[in-house]
Amino acid sequence: MKASKIPAATITRLSIYSRALENLLTQGGAPVVSSKRLAELCGVNPAQIRKDLAYFGQFGVRGVGYYIKELLFDIRKILGLNKDWNLAIVGMGNLGCALVAHQNFAKQGYRFVCAFDADPNKIGHKLATGLEISPVQDLIEVCRETKAEIGVICTPPERAQEIANRFYQVPVSGILNFAPVQLQTCEGCKIENVDFTVKLDNLAYYLSMS
Amino acid sequence: MKASKIPAATITRLSIYSRALENLLTQGGAPVVSSKRLAELCGVNPAQIRKDLAYFGQFGVRGVGYYIKELLFDIRKILGLNKDWNLAIVGMGNLGCALVAHQNFAKQGYRFVCAFDADPNKIGHKLATGLEISPVQDLIEVCRETKAEIGVICTPPERAQEIANRFYQVPVSGILNFAPVQLQTCEGCKIENVDFTVKLDNLAYYLSMS
């Protein structure tokens, strides 16, 4: 598939473009946007946008620009957001609960279909969304029942690998990992790490430079 | 300064190396580590590690490897983590509270010195750490009093720019932004975005490809 030829950075930017387009839509205004204007909103080079889109086809009208609504639809389709995705989350602590409570995910088509914790006090507890916390021992079984496709790890770092291994057995096809460890990968399962500390460290570096 | 010649990716990796080194330290074992072993732990190429470090000097012993404790110290110094950093946080909702409750930040020398919200019900409330939530109107004043250096934005996206503008006035020298918007930048203030949705979108793309 041509997928392999497309830079990862392009995919990340597509996601950012889609958010800017959503904002333009809700704000109303002209139904078209030029690559120049969109570039300003996203903080990138206009040619970059045109080239990113060119990987997937032709979406604009020369001399006019891009029809916002159509482009948004096309980008979401490229990103695979024209379907809902089922998420399983493990570790219902501070962060885990914040994620499940977050509205935007549902709006984008990401649904939490099961939640797990190891703490007996939490198991059985119902979250605001109606989701009930299951014991982590049942992870594989429940994930299969609920057809989870993406796993989200919010446990302490020393438990993360063990949870990942179980996800591999389900199997899920992707993992979003919030624990600050480098997970061992597994054929057929794509991992994305979200790491706040790394971002803070970056800031610290640049600030102590200047 | 030579800073500008160093790839941003290098700084990010340094942060990851430092975490791996911390793990090695607490686990005990040999006091030295080779670039090969460290590379395995971090999921990168050994030459990459040596090259990253070479930007800043010579830290290893040929034929032996790197002394873990010393290297960790040196990397933390490079990253500017040999001092504490004062953080100001705005928006004490689900995410904001999770961040303040998080132990790791304090361990790394990141201290929350003030917290703000617009909700009258939250103002005056004391967090577990003893930190009291201040009204967002007082942001500039309180940030100056508490010597905040880095701002953390956890408000809804439509409020984020307005908060950033106030941070610019303090001024803080860096902002960690969790709201899914592209903030307008300001000379002298470095911005880092943490964006979960983008990561999920990346997953969605790769999963719908294969």
Place this chain on the structure above:
DNA sequence: CCTGCTATGTGCCCAGAATCACAATGGTAG
């Protein structure tokens, strides 16, 4: 003291990504 081994430090090369610049083209106005 000398020899051999091992892992670092680094010059060189290659790949991929960002930017530039221009030709192609749809829309519009006269």
Place this chain on the structure above:
DNA sequence: CTACCATTGTGATTCTGGGCACATAGCAGG
């Protein structure tokens, strides 16, 4: 119908970053 304008789509160019491979240097053992 024609000519002009604005903005896209894309080939060419530049630049940055990653990986290879080897020379270099410290250590250990005899």
